[in-house]
Amino acid sequence: MTGMGWADHVIWWHVYPLGFTGALHAGPGHRLGRLVDWLDYAVELGASGLQLGPVFASESHGYDTVDHFRVDPRLGDDADFDRLVAAARGRGLHVLLDGVFNHVGRGFHAPDHWLRRTPGGDVAVFEGHGSLLALNHDEPEVLDHVVTVMDHWLDRGASGWRLDAAYAVPPVFWRRVRERLTHADAWLCGEVIHGDTYLRESGLDSVTQYELWKATWSSLNDGNLFELAHALQRHNGFLADGVPATFVGNHDVTRIASRLTDERHLGHALAVLFTVGGVPGVYYGDEQAFRGVKEDRDGGDDEVRPEFPATPADLSPLGWPTYRLHQRLIGLRRRHPWLTHARTEASDLTNTAVALTSSSGDDRLVTLLNIGDEPVDFPVEGSTLLESDPPSDGRPAGRVPGHGWSVLG
Structure with a gap:
């Protein structure tokens, strides 16, 4: 792991460009530039990085x-990419690219020995998808190709890579990639579903923290904060090997606003996201309380990968309170950058209430969650209220109304 440093302070705004720009079902066009008009919106949100699908x-x-060296014609060309990266970097935003190196499309031109074979001799496909051909990661030329691609776009201004379906790639492959990259400060984050040992074995800087994502919404829905406490204990273990990428939504899952059975608990999910260890990301539209359900069918991702309007002024006014809530919690996160490496312990735990103490060295914050109907008084003498919902009405810092949350310093 060599890529941390600037990434200790990054908060990603995650965009799926083909959906965001309306390019997914369109012909060629210079659409990538539409993202430039949203960069100030991302900065005002509090993001310090743009994560691109x-x-x-x-x-x-x-x-x-089909070509790792060419911008998708539906989005534009190299000049469009360069303009977007320059505009992002000019605003202090790092750019994270999505590297699909486990498999390729059927139109990808490569020697036959680059493709993995099944025991029967057929070309292997990714998780039953006949259109996705699996690469052979034991082949040195595949390693050469991946390193060359990653360095090419890092040279062009990217700061790092999200590695799609990393869990399907032998972890030693990423160690070899890391050793050969010419950009030592590049941040590499692997997509994994269960990250128990992958982070340590792969040498990546980060992996996706799906276990905490699931525990966050399901503990709120089920009235079982013991599940969240358990997941945070496991999360502390992941932090010993690297800094997991944390989220409550992404391009592959039902949106958090649709997932929660009680909309009053959206703030609880966000309070967890922004006060525990990790590198947090916000999926575009979640900051506006967009709804969307992922379905297992052709086109089943479209609802969670929507087109955005031309400018922020064209958004519905109904989403701006959620945007401002994100601003408050991201602002708190950025004022306490040590939270990236913090460990979190649960106390005063019941099914519907918990105190989460996040600490690193002498630094400490306490997040109080109450998803029950009645107020809860937590023993937090000497603490100062930093953020809460509902807003403070002069109540004691440790008192959290029903379905409320607070963050104390």
């Missing part, structure tokens, strides 16, 4: 790449 030439949804 696939932007390279593909056959459909971006994860069936």
Whole structure:
């Protein structure tokens, strides 16, 4: 792990460009520039990084790449990419690219020995998707290709890579990639579903923290904060090997506003996201309380990968209170950057209430959650109220109304 440093302070705004720009079902066009008009919005949100979904030439949804060196014609060309990166970097935003290196689309031109074979001799496909051909990661030329691609776009201004379906790639492959990259400060984050040992074995800087994502919404829905406490104990273990990427939404899952059975608990999920260890990200539209359900069917991702309007002024006024809530909690996070490496312990735990103490060295914050109907008084003498919902009405710092939350310093 060599890529931390600037990433200790990053908060990603995660965009799926093919959906965001309306390019997914369109013909060629210079659409990537539409993102430039949203960079100030991201900065005002509090983000310090722009995480992009696939932007390279593909056959459909971006994860069936046919040319890693060419911008998807539906989004534009190299000049459009360079303008976006320059505009982002000019605003202090790092850019994270989505690298699909486990598999390729059927139109990808490569020697036959680059493709993995099944025991029967057929070309292996990714998780039953016939359009996604699995690469052979034991082949040295595949390693050469991945390193060359990653360095090429890092040279062009990217700061790091999200590595799609990393869990399907032998972890030693990423160690070899890391050793050969010419950009030592590049941040590499692998997509994994269960990250128990992958982070340590792969040498990556980060992996996606799906276990905490699931525990966050399901503990709120089920009235079982013991699940959240358990997941945070496991999360502390992940932090010993690296800094997991934390989130409550992304391009592959039902939106948090649709997932929660009680909309009053959205703030609880966000309070957890922004006060525990990790590198947090916000999926575009979640900051506006967009709804969307992912379905297992053709086109089942479209609802969670929507087109955005031309400018922020065109958004519905109904979403701005959620945007401002994100601003408050992201602002708190940025005022306490040590939280990236913090460990979190649960106390005063019941099914519907918990005190989460996040600490690193002498630094400490306490997040109080109450998803029950009645107020809860937590023993937090000497603490100062930093953020809460509902807003403070002069009540004691440790008193949290029903379905409320607070963050204390």
